[in-house]
Amino acid sequence: MRILAIDYGLKRTGIAVTDELQMIASGLSTVESPRAIAFLRDYFAKEKVGEVLVGEPRQMNGLPSESTPIIEAFVAKFREAFPEMKLVRVDERFTSKMAFNSMIAGGLKKKQRQNKALIDEISATILLQDYLLQKNNLK
Incomplete structure (x- = not known):
């Protein structure tokens, strides 16, 4: 079974x-946020997913960030749409910065690094890879 990670944004x-x-x-993928639940419904119908990670935005001091209410609303919709799916919240404090830095390290041109959809997808990938490392005690 797969694990899926979501970097939800406005x-x-x-x-x-x-x-x-x-x-x-x-x-x-990167999808428009209002279409996220429909996209997931289609994906879950085709692929076996055992758990879903959703980023939990925090400020540097550990307090919830200003985007927390937006993500909490999405989490509520997710739980309503997929009540049986295991949902795990994970700290996403540095994923966007790490995504941008990985784009630079990967040699992407400035124009490509301005692609916010790509940054969001890479952020979700970093979130998931970090979770896998922790889960397998490799970190």
């Missing part, structure tokens, strides 16, 4: 998924 939602063996995290 406009766009980055989505990443593992392989069946839960060893490798890969970017899956």
Whole structure:
């Protein structure tokens, strides 16, 4: 079964998924946030997903960030749409910055690094890869 990670945002939602063996995290897609539940419904109908990670935004001091109410509203909709799905909240404090830095390290041009949809998808992938490392005690 796969693990899926969601980097939910006001406009766009980055989505990443593992392989069946839960060893490798890969970017899956970026969707418009209002379409996220419909996208997930379609994906869950085709693929076996055992758990879903949703980023939990926090400020540097650990307090909830200003985007917390938006994400909490999405989590409520998710739980309503998929009551049987295991949902795990994970700290996402540094994922956007790490995504941007990985784009630089990967040699992407400035124009490509301005693609916010790509940043969201990479952020979800980083969130998922970090979770896999922690889960497998590799960190």
